[in-house]
Amino acid sequence: MRLVSWNVNGLRACAEKGFGQSVAALDADCVCLQEIKLRPEQFVNPLEGYEAYLNSADKPGYSGTAVLTRTPPLSVRNGIGEDEFDHEGRVIACEFDRFFLVCCYTPNSQDGLRRLDYRMKWEDAFLKYLKRLEQTKPVVLCGDLNVAHEEIDLKNPQTNHENAGFTDQERGKMTQLLASGFTDTFRHFYPDTEGAYSWWSYRMRARERNAGWRIDYFIVSDSLTPCLKEAKIHSDIFGSDHCPVSLDINI
Numbered sequence: 001m002r003l004v005s006w007n008v009n010g011l012r013a014c015a016e017k018g019f020g021q022s023v024a025a026l027d028a029d030c031v032c033l034q035e036i037k038l039r040p041e042q043f044v045n046p047l048e049g050y051e052a053y054l055n056s057a058d059k060p061g062y063s064g065t066a067v068l069t070r071t072p073p074l075s076v077r078n079g080i081g082e083d084e085f086d087h088e089g090r091v092i093a094c095e096f097d098r099f100f101l102v103c104c105y106t107p108n109s110q111d112g113l114r115r116l117d118y119r120m121k122w123e124d125a126f127l128k129y130l131k132r133l134e135q136t137k138p139v140v141l142c143g144d145l146n147v148a149h150e151e152i153d154l155k156n157p158q159t160n161h162e163n164a165g166f167t168d169q170e171r172g173k174m175t176q177l178l179a180s181g182f183t184d185t186f187r188h189f190y191p192d193t194e195g196a197y198s199w200w201s202y203r204m205r206a207r208e209r210n211a212g213w214r215i216d217y218f219i220v221s222d223s224l225t226p227c228l229k230e231a232k233i234h235s236d237i238f239g240s241d242h243c244p245v246s247l248d249i250n251i
């Protein structure tokens with residue numbers, strides 16, 4: 001089974017930049033999207049043969065997630081069940097026979113870290129949510145988690161220390177998540193690979209210079225690590241300030 005995750009930074013805009021062709025070429029069983037930035041009535045399915053499930057933000061043109069899948073899920077759950085966090089369309093969980101697939105767009109701490117406190121509360125609530133799901137079935141979590149975990153995960157760690165996405169607090173929450181029984185699949189296969197990024201600023205030719213961050217992940221319950229086959233970052237695919245990431249798993 002191949003799973004793909006992509007922060008499209010506006011699905012309609014990305015569709016005009018070749019989204020359909022790029023994703024079709026990846027031949028994924030499930031495609032998880034973040035920052036779709038549209039309401040359900042504005043959605044036009046760009047992939048033939050896939051069923052689509054959306055969780056749109058209350059605020060128009062903001063955030064939102066979607067899962068497109070060839071295999072209909074047993075159930076679909078939007079949000080994490082806490083009102084404080086469930087108005088921005090940040091989480092979809094699709095239940096399949098042997099696992100939950102969770103598509104997530106983690107809140108950004110924003111300039112000046114003005115939303116860091118909210119982000120910290122989100123992290124605690126989200127981890128509890130994942131562990132509740134895991135009581136039933138293993139979890140495959142994917143999405144834009146808005147954190148570069150280690151210095152190897154971004155081009156300029158020294159100058160970005162304590163900027164949003166690379167604060168000690170955010171990195172600590174990722175460490176806590178992994179220590180709670182989860183595996184970062186890309187680092188499982190490529191523990192020492194440098195220069196592997198999934199997001200680049202639109203400013204200062206960052207993508208051309210590969211001055212990026214790895215903030216898009218596939219993270220799985222530790223019980224699924226024997227099932228892992230490959231994890232990739234598709235930096236050759238354009239259409240957003242993020243590129244797709246994928247996971248091949250025998251499950």
